[in-house]
Amino acid sequence: MNERTHRQPAHLEQVGGKSNRQRIWEAIRARRHDFTLPDISVAVSNADPTTIRTYLRSLDKAGFIVQTNAKRGGHERKRYALVRDNGVEAPRLTRDGQPVVQGLGNECMWRTMRMIKSFSARELAAYASSQQSTVSEETASSYIKALRAAGYLRVVSETRSVMGAGKSAGRYALIPARNTGPRPPMIQRTKSVYDPNLGEVVWRQEVNHDDL
Secondary structure, eight states: OOOOOOOOOOOHOBBTTTHHHHHHHHHHHTTTTOOOHHHHHTTTSOOOOOHHHHHHHHHHHSEEEEOOOOOOOOOOOOOOEOOOOOOOSSOOOOTTBBOOOHHHHHHHHHHHHHHHOOHHHHHHHHHHHOOSOOOOOOHHHHHHHHHHTTTTTTEEEEEEEEESSEEEEEEEEEEGGGOOOOOOEEETTTEEEETTTTTEEEEOOOOOOOGG
């Protein structure tokens, strides 16, 4: 039977703007030469031991950490060392140690927004697409719409009809004061936008009480 995990909205899973995965990774980097699961559990007291164990296994399979004591039977506690440090951002991995592709499109779109002066939805989709993740124009439009509602983008030029040439695409630009950091604001199922750089929900869709 497949085990299903019911994820909470990101702002409920994160503490101080950081996910448990990020906090575990920071604890590992601080103890890079020698650490055990209990060491990390003490450092990241809000994380469930099962969550820590699963992430350690993923890091082990991906080659970020290695077990340093002999892999023998018995009850000897496993000790690890960090052998591949890719920086401050925690590796996003599956249980099998493979890179997580989900959410990569948002990361690429947010990075693009921070780099270029202005963009249309079509340009954003093209710049953000890669071999690992293809971003559709529709996806780019949805992300632009959400970030506009949250006050992250300004309109450079509205979408308008051009005689004999169809429509001229709207153009947008990231507001400098809303360039909050490298991690992409997340559109949640609760119809809200969560900014992991700030550790807060920055926008919620208003409820139309006439529809209730």
